[in-house]
Amino acid sequence: MNRNPKPKLAVWKFASCDGCQLSLLDCEDELLAVAGAVNVANFPEASRAVVAGPYDLSLVEGSITTPHDAERIHKIRRASKCLVTIGACATAGGIQALRNFKDVKQFTSIVYARPDYIETLNKSTPVADHVSVDFELRGCPINKRQLVEVINAFLHGSKPNTPRHSVCVECKVRGTVCVMVARGVPCLGPVTQAGCGAICPSYARGCYGYFGPKETPNTASLSGRWTHLGAQPDDLVRAFRSFNAYAEPFRKESEAHEK
Amino acid sequence: MKSAPLAVKRSDKAVLQAEDLDMLIQNLRKRGHQVIGPTRREGAIVYEELASAQNLPAGWTDEQDGGTYRLKRRTDGALFGYAVGPHSWKEFVHPPAQRLYRARRNGKQVEFLPETPPAAKCAFLGVRACELNAIAIQDRVFLGGPVVDPGYQSRRQQLFLIAVNCTVAGGTCFCASMNTGPKAASGYDVALTEVMESGRHYFMTEAGTDRGAEVLSQLPLQRATSRQEQIAADMVSQTARRMARQMDTTGIEELFYRNYEHPRWDDVAKRCLTCANCTLVCPTCFCTTVEDTADLTGQHAERWRKWDSCFTLDFSYIAGGSVRSSSRARYRQWLTHKLATWMDQFGTSGCVGCGRCITWCPAAIDLTEEVRALREGGPARGAAPTGKETKP
Ligand code: SF4
Ligand code: SF4
Ligand code: SF4
Ligand code: SF4
DSSP states (O other): OOOOOOOOEEEEEOOOOOOOHHHHHOHHHHHHHHHSSEEEEEEETTTTTOOSOOOEOOOHHHHHHHHHHHHHHHHHHEEEEEEEEEEEHHEEEEOOGGGSSHHHHHHHHOOOOOGGGGOOOOBBBGGGSSSSSSSEEEEETTTTHHHHHHOOOOOOOTOOOOOSSSHHHHHHTTOOHHHHHHOOOOOOOBBBBSOOOSSSHHTOOOOOOTTTSSSSOOHHHHHHHHHHHEEEEEHHHHSSSHHHHHHTHHHHHHTTTTO | OOOBOOOTTTTTTEEEGGHHHHHHHEEEEHHHHEEEEEEEEEEEEEEEOOOOOOOOOGTTTEEEEEEEEEEEEOSSSSSSSSSOOOOOOOHSSOSSSEEEEEEETTEEEEEOOOOOOOEEEEEEEEEEEHHHHHHHHHHHHHHSSSSSOOHHHHHHTOOOEEOOOOOSOTTTTTHHHOOSHHHOOOOOEEEEEEEEEEEEEEEEEEEEHHHHHHHHEEEEEOOHHHHHHHHHHHHHHHHHHOOOOOOOOTHHHHHHOOOOOOOOHHHHHHHHHOOHHHHHOOOOOOOOOEEEOOTTTSEEEEEEEEEETTTGGGGEETTTESSSOOOHHHHHHHHHIIIIIHHHHHSOSOOOOOOOHHHTTTTTHHHHHHHHHHHOOOOOSSSOSSOOOOOO
């Protein structure tokens, strides 16, 4: 394959904790290969050197929460051939989207001494609400193997293997005993997209839904089962309203149980 | 009372004391088998490699119902006093993920490196009658057609099967309706019935093959008395009468073909999570997807085969989208394939009545109830079928 010049990769940060970018640094074994295969032109967590665009592949972390960011994302889109959002913030608005259910002015007036200095949007929104996105990689944080898979697929012009089915499939493939059935522990796995490797059920915990809604999620039926296991409406609101609170199926389900 | 090895032939009945069961395991291990059997882990009885009879879940049983499974203590020390759990034997012969080949770039050439078939010889201890039937069904799927699956074939050929007749019916079992149990009828090397009576604990043994007889003949056996044979047989027939669930299978193919548009499909679609658990725990479901991966250098590639399910959208994806985009279509595909089109395709039902899909469905959907609802819905309420949907 002709790799000359190497594709230029950029990593961009919006409102986020940096955890997803760190997943890339965490790919110790793969990082050298990534560095060999692409020219890392902008990566705030790894180096200060910034190369001017255009970029072949932009990885965008974080949600859009300020007027400035809402403009910046358009510039990045214009400078990027392929734009991939990574993580729950960029794909769903993140935990900071909890503000979307309340009045943000109330928060700023309580938290900041000079709320008038704070310029923020009413809602924390996913990047795809602002610009067109070529691929969304889910997770809080993303799974590093999936990240390498996406970069790989980009380099080879193939479709990434990132299935949109339930976490349950990952439980079954690894032989984990279902916590919902065998322990009566409420689990979001049946409505959550795979990708994490079903970590929580393997530690006898229910899935927290950090990879967001799966394809065709039946959240209403799952809420019925949670209720059968003893969950109260408050528990349901909290369960669906976490890192992917503003992803539509989860948002609607949490709103359905709010008094 | 200790006894010396006793030469047995096929279908001879002989008694093995419970404390000597470990000798069977150790003999098989000495013959190079990896012995796999039931053991307790994560709040369930699962199938794993056993080092000795110590690993068996002595004194445990399970309570099962739609969407629920709990381990309970028994009042005795029975070694096989429970029904089937979340695992099935299929994961050892049809693994969840299997590499099909590796490829590497060699200048302008691509070189393919085929996988060598696995070397491990397995012995399954504690195969229930429904599971023997499930293995026979998968044999038809993987070995019975014009193309034989080489990985399955090599694993299958080396299998040594020790059946255990069921003396407890699980809360979701209906093998008696499906004619697949609770007594192991064929397909085993050795069959055991666990008996506990008047302070005695032993196994009624029976060899189903010559190699089964050979393995048994190395164990300290006693000839079975007719009273012992009767006790063992009664325990198994009692199980048949205690089945928690039933399914009426008369005219079942036609029932499905007449009812593609039955309103019950909409009803179950409201409950179904399309999570795929039912297909993955089912001991006969065989569907897979293929994934190609390459490394970042583009010099190495691998092709993997992984379990898939007709409950995923990708499963029926063709140019333009998924054929079965609604949950209704996906649930109907699963049940119609299991109970009707499977017969056209492979000559048997795709269901052996093990009850796993009922117990391990997080939404507690019970196929025996769904079939009943289709029947009680009376004559066809939907359009006549235009053709048979639903082969994988
Ligand atoms: S533990 Fe949760 S994710 Fe795993 S199979 Fe059960 S419901 Fe699904
Ligand atoms: S369909 Fe259900 S009951 Fe029938 S064999 Fe499969 S898992 Fe067992
Ligand atoms: S198509 Fe049939 S064999 Fe395949 S997963 Fe569905 S029910 Fe099972
Ligand atoms: S029937 Fe149950 S186990 Fe099967 S996909 Fe639907 S909810 Fe999941």
